[in-house]
Amino acid sequence: MHLSDLWFIAIAVLWAGYFVLEGFDFGVGILLPFLSRGDETSKRVMINTIGPVWDGNEVWLLTAGGATFAAFPAWYAAMFSAFYLPLLIILVALIIRGVAFEYRGKRDSDRWRRGWDAAIFTGSLLPAVLWGVAFGNIVRGIPLNAAGHFTGNFFTFLNPYALLGGLTTLALFTLHGALFLALKTTGELRGRANAVASAVAVAAVVAGAGFLAWTGAAYRGSAASGTGIASVALAALAALALIGAALANRAGREGVAFTANAVAVLAATASLFTALYPRVLPSTLSPAYSLTTANAASAAKTLAIMTVVACVFLPLVLAYQAWTYWVFRKRVTAPPRPRAAERAS
Amino acid sequence: MNVLELSRWQFGITTVYHFLFVPITIGLGFLVAGFETAWIRTGREHWLRLTKFYGKLFLINFALGLVTGIVQEFQFGMNWSAYSRQVGNIFGAPLAIEALLAFFLESTFLGLWIFGWDRLSARLHVACLWIAATGTLLSAYFILTANAWMQHPVGSTYNAKTRQDELQSFVKVLFNPAQLAGFPHVIAGCFLTAGSLVAGVALWQVLRPGIAGDHSIAFRHALKAGAITAIAAAVAVVITGDTQGKLFTTQYQPMKMAAAEALYHTSTPAPFSLLTIGSLNGSHPVFEITLPRLLSFLATGNWSSTVQGIDNLNQQYQAQFGPGSYIPYVPVIYWSFRLMIGLGLLAALIAVVALWATRGGRTPSHGKRGLWRKTLIAGGIALPLLPLLANSFGWIMTEMGRQPWVVYGQLKTAAGVSANSGGEVLTSLIVLTLLYGVLAVIEGGLMLKYIKAGLTSEPPPTYGAGDRGGGAGTAGESPQLVY
Numbered sequence: 082m083h084l085s086d087l088w089f090i091a092i093a094v095l096w097a098g099y100f101v102l103e104g105f106d107f108g109v110g111i112l113l114p115f116l117s118r119g120d121e122t123s124k125r126v127m128i129n130t131i132g133p134v135w136d137g138n139e140v141w142l143l144t145a146g147g148a149t150f151a152a153f154p155a156w157y158a159a160m161f162s163a164f165y166l167p168l169l170i171i172l173v174a175l176i177i178r179g180v181a182f183e184y185r186g187k188r189d190s191d192r193w194r195r196g197w198d199a200a201i202f203t204g205s206l207l208p209a210v211l212w213g214v215a216f217g218n219i220v221r222g223i224p225l226n227a228a229g230h231f232t233g234n235f236f237t238f239l240n241p242y243a244l245l246g247g248l249t250t251l252a253l254f255t256l257h258g259a260l261f262l263a264l265k266t267t268g269e270l271r272g273r274a275n276a277v278a279s280a281v282a283v284a285a286v287v288a289g290a291g292f293l294a295w296t297g298a299a300y301r302g303s304a305a306s307g308t309g310i311a312s313v314a315l316a317a318l319a320a321l322a323l324i325g326a327a328l329a330n331r332a333g334r335e336g337v338a339f340t341a342n343a344v345a346v347l348a349a350t351a352s353l354f355t356a357l358y359p360r361v362l363p364s365t366l367s368p369a370y371s372l373t374t375a376n377a378a379s380a381a382k383t384l385a386i387m388t389v390v391a392c393v394f395l396p397l398v399l400a401y402q403a404w405t406y407w408v409f410r411k412r413v414t415a416p417p418r419p420r421a422a423e424r425a426s
Numbered sequence: 427m428n429v430l431e432l433s434r435w436q437f438g439i440t441t442v443y444h445f446l447f448v449p450i451t452i453g454l455g456f457l458v459a460g461f462e463t464a465w466i467r468t469g470r471e472h473w474l475r476l477t478k479f480y481g482k483l484f485l486i487n488f489a490l491g492l493v494t495g496i497v498q499e500f501q502f503g504m505n506w507s508a509y510s511r512q513v514g515n516i517f518g519a520p521l522a523i524e525a526l527l528a529f530f531l532e533s534t535f536l537g538l539w540i541f542g543w544d545r546l547s548a549r550l551h552v553a554c555l556w557i558a559a560t561g562t563l564l565s566a567y568f569i570l571t572a573n574a575w576m577q578h579p580v581g582s583t584y585n586a587k588t589r590q591d592e593l594q595s596f597v598k599v600l601f602n603p604a605q606l607a608g609f610p611h612v613i614a615g616c617f618l619t620a621g622s623l624v625a626g627v628a629l630w631q632v633l634r635p636g637i638a639g640d641h642s643i644a645f646r647h648a649l650k651a652g653a654i655t656a657i658a659a660a661v662a663v664v665i666t667g668d669t670q671g672k673l674f675t676t677q678y679q680p681m682k683m684a685a686a687e688a689l690y691h692t693s694t695p696a697p698f699s700l701l702t703i704g705s706l707n708g709s710h711p712v713f714e715i716t717l718p719r720l721l722s723f724l725a726t727g728n729w730s731s732t733v734q735g736i737d738n739l740n741q742q743y744q745a746q747f748g749p750g751s752y753i754p755y756v757p758v759i760y761w762s763f764r765l766m767i768g769l770g771l772l773a774a775l776i777a778v779v780a781l782w783a784t785r786g787g788r789t790p791s792h793g794k795r796g797l798w799r800k801t802l803i804a805g806g807i808a809l810p811l812l813p814l815l816a817n818s819f820g821w822i823m824t825e826m827g828r829q830p831w832v833v834y835g836q837l838k839t840a841a842g843v844s845a846n847s848g849g850e851v852l853t854s855l856i857v858l859t860l861l862y863g864v865l866a867v868i869e870g871g872l873m874l875k876y877i878k879a880g881l882t883s884e885p886p887p888t889y890g891a892g893d894r895g896g897g898a899g900t901a902g903e904s905p906q907l908v909y
Contacts, residue, residue, distance in 0.1 A: 144529070158511040162504055162846055175493065380593065409541065
């Protein structure tokens with residue numbers, strides 16, 4: 082195995098980690114207006130379930146971006162410039178959402194809070210859809226010319242396959258958020274999260290199965306090879322885990338349900354990346370223009386140094402992030418009396 | 427404007443905006459950690475109140491630094507894809523390492539600090555902030571490593587076959603002499619900024635009519651801590667700035683320093699231009715104040731040595747790199763340089779005056795129509811803003827002074843831009859600029875609100891209380907809702 086293959090796997094792991102972790106905090110943001118039913122305390126409980134961790138979750142995205150830049154400069158350059166406008170929307174969404182978490186409680190005014198609630202909802206919804214659309218397009222391929230320049234426009238990305246990808250991530254992340262809330266809250270909110278999870282799970286199973294089946298049928302890099310088969314196997318695992326999550330949720334086994342859905346997100350991401358391999362960004366104009374792990378990678382020296390750094394520090398990061406989740410393992414409950422007035426003073 | 431100019435504007439706006447928040451985050455993180463440590467060590471309540479007060483300002487500011495950092499990470503690929511493709515081997519590595527080593531550390535441990543008041547023991551809680559603050563320093567080191575390589579590319583070779591710069595020695599990249607000179611300069615600037623913020627706010631509070639006695643005592647402590655930090659940092663800024671200036675004038679980028687002085691003709695010895703009114707094109711300054719021989723001394727340490735001029739350097743570069751202009755936009759470089767130094771020194775001066783005026787518990791009197799007091803209040807308001815401007819001008823000088831190069835001597839900025847359409851880049855430029863503007867207004871409003879609100883009465887934190895009693899959802903305890 083070449084180091085470039087190892088880094089392809091590393092980047093897949095970073096994206097999978099990002100989707101598993103930020104997936105549920107996107108879901109919480111999307112469900113904010115629905116599960117809170119306008120109740121301020123419920124909203125605060127929901128936001129506080131992800132309060133200590135959402136920022137750390139988002140760093141998985143930055144690390145995936147940085148790792149792509151270092152290990153596959155041509156991939157980073159072509160992908161980020163091609164997906165210019167979708168990325169701009171995602172950036173704006175992530176900006177307003179991040180600020181919203183921190184600023185929402187800083188003024189005691191309904192109007193102020195309503196504005197930030199809208200920012201949290203929109204800022205979670207748009208990336209949840211757009212990451213799916215983007216990955217659909219990556220796996221499907223985009224019109225890249227010989228120079229690695231994108232020759233399409235914004236509407237190139239809006240093809241049915243990629244849009245189904247967007248629906249899939251939307252449903253999957255919403256479900257992930259609902260299962261997380263069921264696990265992290267108490268009382269009525271927990272019951273509502275349970276019920277919503279059951280409903281969203283149906284949509285997630287339908288969209289996800291359709292998307293992954295379409296991927297398997299049409300867009301595998303090398304259908305007959307080991308990775309082509311692995312992609313289908315991972316898709317099947319994702320479907321099973323998703324169904325398992327739905328059943329566990331019905332049975333009230335919240336920990337199992339959330340874990341199973343995390344496995345589903347992991348397996349689905351892994352399935353997409355194995356379908357992509359050995360390409361990293363296929364060209365729809367000519368297979369010769371496709372970027373691959375071989376022709377997009379950095380030279381061996383950079384990859385070797387990055388490998389050492391990752392081997393030392395990634396386990397450390399996993400350890401202290403896991404510790405954070407342990408520190409905040411308890412369910413978040415509403416305080417006995419409202420504290421809003423006290424906070425605002 | 428073409429795609430290149432639009433992309434440069436967008437990069438400049440995003441980066442200068444981002445760097446308004448970064449220095450406060452870096453410096454204030456350590457100062458607030460110091461306050462909380464003092465509270466835990468001494469048990470004196472004013473340290474806790476200061477921790478909470480400046481902690482709020484720190485977090486309001488941190489939020490914007492964080493979200494604009496995401497744009498930074500993406501914009502190289504979005505707007506500078508030709509650059510990214512060529513330099514990813516070297517430039518990408520510190521960026522990836524920054525995310526892995528520093529961003530995770532900052533975000534995770536700051537989350538623990540914000541939400542962990544009743545979850546962690548006192549020592550562990552304050553340790554989280556020290557760790558997060560260290561993360562911001564690490565972050566600065568790696569991103570400045572990447573920048574130092576653009577200023578003075580070392581440890582790499584250009585491979586004509588792959589059309590990429592390839593890594594020769596990562597150690598050389600990490601310990602680039604330009605980085606060893608630049609990093610301390612930037613970090614000292616961060617502490618000057620944060621110290622000035624702490625001191626300026628505290629001075630304004632101390633001089634507030636009718637401030638409660640215990641609040642006044644608390645803010646006097648903050649004023650002392652902030653002003654001493656700012657003054658010490660200013661000394662460090664001057665020393666490191668001088669080192670950096672000599673290095674760049676004599677070795678790395680003589681053109682940048684010649685432009686900073688608007689010195690068109692090579693001179694032996696060279697005078698230092700204090701200010702010029704009129705044209706800066708070297709022909710006919712209308713009014714000019716110069717200090718003879720000073721530039722020679724500043725640039726080389728010798729009162730009578732030669733300093734190269736813009737025109738001579740340009741000819742030299744044309745011979746070396748081919749036809750074209752190698753002169754950056756001189757008026758911007760010339761004035762940025764002066765504003766950087768002048769505003770930074772003014773901040774340090776105000777910090778000194780503030781310390782002196784409040785020495786030994788003094789409060790400047792209302793006498794003589796309160797002119798002295800009013801001056802001090804104005805100084806307190808200006809103090810936090812001056813280093814922010816100085817930082818911005820410093821970056822504008824060093825980045826625009828490197829033009830036309832994006833990687834000095836190796837890749838021109840014009841050759842690094844993406845092939846995106848002007849419409850796309852114009853859209854993002856407008857959207858991001860408007861968004862930054864709105865967020866700046868909101869951020870400024872919140873900062874003012876919490877600065878005016880002053881100290882709050884804080885019940886002593888129940889460090890670790892919420893973590894006793896085992897299992898999830900145990901009855902009889904309710905974790906605080908922080909957000």
